[in-house]
Amino acid sequence: DEVSTAKNKSIEITKGINGLDKVVLSQIHGSTVELYLYGAHVTSWKNEHGEELLFVSSKAIFQPPTAIRGGIPIIFPQFSNLGPLRSHGFARNRVWTIDNNPSPFPSKTINGVFVDLLLKPTEDDLKIWPHSFEYRLRVTLGLNGDLIMTSRIRNVDTKPFNFTFAYHNYFSVSNISEVKVVGMKGLDYLDNTKNRTRFTENRDVITINSEIDRIYLSTPKKVAVLDHKKKQTITVQKDGLLDAVVWNPWEERAKTIVDLGADDYKLMVCVEAAAIGKPIILKPGKEWKVSQKLSAR
Ligand SMILES: O=P(O)(O)OC[C@H]1O[C@H](O)[C@H](O)[C@@H](O)[C@@H]1O
Numbered sequence: 001d002e003v004s005t006a007k008n009k010s011i012e013i014t015k016g017i018n019g020l021d022k023v024v025l026s027q028i029h030g031s032t033v034e035l036y037l038y039g040a041h042v043t044s045w046k047n048e049h050g051e052e053l054l055f056v057s058s059k060a061i062f063q064p065p066t067a068i069r070g071g072i073p074i075i076f077p078q079f080s081n082l083g084p085l086r087s088h089g090f091a092r093n094r095v096w097t098i099d100n101n102p103s104p105f106p107s108k109t110i111n112g113v114f115v116d117l118l119l120k121p122t123e124d125d126l127k128i129w130p131h132s133f134e135y136r137l138r139v140t141l142g143l144n145g146d147l148i149m150t151s152r153i154r155n156v157d158t159k160p161f162n163f164t165f166a167y168h169n170y171f172s173v174s175n176i177s178e179v180k181v182v183g184m185k186g187l188d189y190l191d192n193t194k195n196r197t198r199f200t201e202n203r204d205v206i207t208i209n210s211e212i213d214r215i216y217l218s219t220p221k222k223v224a225v226l227d228h229k230k231k232q233t234i235t236v237q238k239d240g241l242l243d244a245v246v247w248n249p250w251e252e253r254a255k256t257i258v259d260l261g262a263d264d265y266k267l268m269v270c271v272e273a274a275a276i277g278k279p280i281i282l283k284p285g286k287e288w289k290v291s292q293k294l295s296a297r
Helices: 123-128 250-255
Strands: 010-015 021-026 032-036 041-046 113-119 133-141 147-155 161-167 170-172 179-182 188-191 197-200 212-216 222-227 232-239 243-248 268-282 287-296
Touching (some): 032 133, 147 161, 179 268, 212 268
Antiparallel strands (some): 010 021, 021 032, 170 268, 179 222, 188 212
16 A cells, blocks of 8 residues: 555665766655766656656767766757857766755755756866856656756856757657657747758647657747657646757667667657757856756656
8 A cells, every 4th residue: 555665755876887976866656766967967767667757878878978878968058069069068078066055945846855966167168168157956856756857057257158058858758650749839940950940830749750850949838748659648847948859860860879779769759948049148146047847647
């Protein structure tokens, strides 16, 4: 019964693959989240039945400076090649620290178990991106198994800076042919496979049977991934993040990605909560606060 199966919620700091530091959050009904300090990278999110909801590549490389292929990379301060930095910026390639003394941040999630991580630029980072910032990430596993990620990015410099951002969610799917992405009808998108030409989506439901790489602009707060075979819906609820990226490399492009198994593209879809279309301009002393909540039902 309910009482005898309930465990205590817990947070455990342990070693993951290749001895990298990993945090494991566990909830009383059995759901779990795992994240690496390397990249503040969530690599696992399981429901109370122990079913994995995120995709991680069978060939993922858990070795800095390579970003982990799968899970939830944090894309900051640059999405893709939209600026002078390497693809997707550097937050996913840095070792974050645990913030044991986070600045005041009331947890709205009752009975959530959470960890706070912190990233500040090093001298070398300031050479490639000369802007002082403090990035605080709170990762919360709710009592009901929801995964909530809240980002607070503060400009501690003397000049404004601009950036783009994404929670680059890789979801696990039974087969890409079973997947429907909903919430984009009537929206404009930039097609990354066509030099970011702007088009308008006219489908109610997006099905995927070839390479897709699109930045949907100003989407509703909720977008969803339906998996017919799993009888599962994953909802991405965004707060402060206007855009949503949908990506699947499909067969040919997948072959060019060294850390993606040949057939892995069938088992994943990326639906990312992002701020790309209108880059964020942050003034000195100001903080930008956004979040996403992932639910699987
Ligand atoms: O290979 P990565 O740098 O991790 O990028 C993986 C993918 O991320 C996003 O979804 C972009 O829209 C894609 O254009 C890119 O290919």
